[in-house]
């Protein structure tokens with residue numbers, strides 16, 4: 001049996017950085033990866049999608065070139081194999097960069113294979129047994145495939161398959177109207193496919209405020225994306241033109257006929273094949289590993305980071321889990337997940353940047369709520385860029401003057417939200433934002449005006 005100071009299972013968004021800390025401290029660490037170093041984000045998630053978003057934006061802007069007084073001398077065409085080559089290169093460069101980094105650590109051993117607990121401190125990878133007093137789980141998540149009627153009779157893709165597609169689907173039907181579904185809907189529409197989004201809920205991105213859902217829908221529909229919400233009884237069957245997807249909506253055609261199907265209906269944690277019962281590690285009802293505020297499981301010496309602990313579902317939350325564990329183990333700090341302020345973005349164009357509570361959430365939490373909004377048509381920079389869709393919104397507590405949350409659906413929204421995120425992180429009031437002197441001409445310069453509009 002091989003012995004290490006620490007074992008990390010999964011080389012996703014938290015594991016490699018933690019391996020780096022153990023290595024730097026002169027401690028031996030094994031990191032086990034069953035597929036690709038970099039995990040979901042690098043290989044089938046953020047990296048490929050954001051690279052495709054960039055190609056899709058280039059196609060969109062080229063089609064709009066004449067709006068800016070620019071001629072391109074003909075029709076815009078999309079070379080799908082070239083688009084995909086670019087995306088693969090970004091992924092492979094990142095994956096190889098991570099591998100080279102791990103392999104270059106003198107105290108770190110990168111082990112390829114599926115890891116499984118034999119008991120609390122022994123891990124099996126194939127024929128090999130490994131042991132360590134500290135074990136960190138960074139096993140991530142995979143696409144949920146619901147038991148839809150007829151699903152096993154038809155071909156379909158998840159986020160893992162669509163990154164390998166190098167042709168243009170004639171009609172891509174996407175089931176699920178949230179992050180993955182909407183980003184891919186706009187990407188493929190801009191590449192030239194017919195696209196339909198089928199969502200079982202009454203509106204898109206159902207966690208957001210109604211006004212945000214409605215504005216996102218309007219933006220996507222304006223580009224010709226078909227949207228079918230309230231699709232309660234989704235079912236599949238083969239059809240002479242591809243795949244028939246039953247949507248059973250109250251209005252419109254009862255079936256959509258697509259050439260290709262993407263399932264984007266959420267993620268499930270990779271915790272069912274880890275032998276966690278042999279270690280005594282507990283799961284919650286949805287299969288996520290139960291952890292405390294410092295990410296420790298109920299078994300001494302075992303921690304869980306990233307998507308698998310159900311405390312976050314983003315790369316930055318997985319990375320922050322690493323930061324919390326590393327700060328507590330190596331730097332004498334006492335960091336907790338409950339100290340984390342959640343921000344995120346939906347990378348459609350224009351993007352939606354979000355931080356903290358939405359208006360509905362703030363009301364539900366019992367705050368005396370002040371809300372300010374301004375359309376992007378009021379933002380000089382957006383007008384200059386010819387990208388005026390969307391709006392800015394801020395939510396604050398009338399009594400404490402604390403900023404509770406913000407949304408920026410508009411050009412640069414994924415970046416400009418950070419002005420509010422940073423202020424919220426230091427507990428600033430809306431007066432601090434109102435009296436900031438933002439740079440002209442930027443999207444951020446409207447925040448003081450949005451604050452002044454609060455009612």
Ligand SMILES: Cc1cc2nc3c(=O)[nH]c(=O)nc-3n(C[C@H](O)[C@H](O)[C@H](O)COP(=O)(O)OP(=O)(O)OC[C@H]3O[C@@H](n4cnc5c(N)ncnc54)[C@H](O)[C@@H]3O)c2cc1C
Pocket residue numbers: 009010011012013014015032033034035036037038039040041042044045046047049050113114115116138139140141159180270273274305306307308312313314315316317318347
């Ligand atoms: C299409 C898509 C787009 C996304 N875009 C964004 C985005 O723009 N921004 C953002 O913040 N987040 C995004 N996400 C979410 C983000 O990818 C995840 O939150 C993040 O990758 C989680 O990191 P992780 O380290 O927890 O897990 P992962 O990155 O999934 O890594 C887990 C690793 O563990 C390995 N593993 C699992 N079980 C075992 C085992 N038993 N033995 C050995 N190895 C094992 C897996 O192979 C994997 O490599 C996106 C996700 C998808 C699917």
Ligand SMILES: NC(=O)c1ccc[n+]([C@@H]2O[C@H](COP(=O)([O-])OP(=O)(O)OC[C@H]3O[C@@H](n4cnc5c(N)ncnc54)[C@H](O)[C@@H]3O)[C@@H](O)[C@H]2O)c1
Pocket residue numbers: 146175176177178179180181183198199200201204205206234264265266267313314344345346347
């Ligand atoms: N921009 C980003 O940061 C980004 C991008 C992509 C993915 N992600 C991460 O990946 C995770 C997964 O994304 P996702 O979009 O697959 O999941 P999600 O959980 O965000 O949304 C799933 C959507 O599918 C719908 N749905 C669920 N079951 C359904 C069913 N049976 N039929 C039809 N619709 C159904 C839900 O109502 C919801 O709208 C997210 O939690 C997110 O954290 C993040």
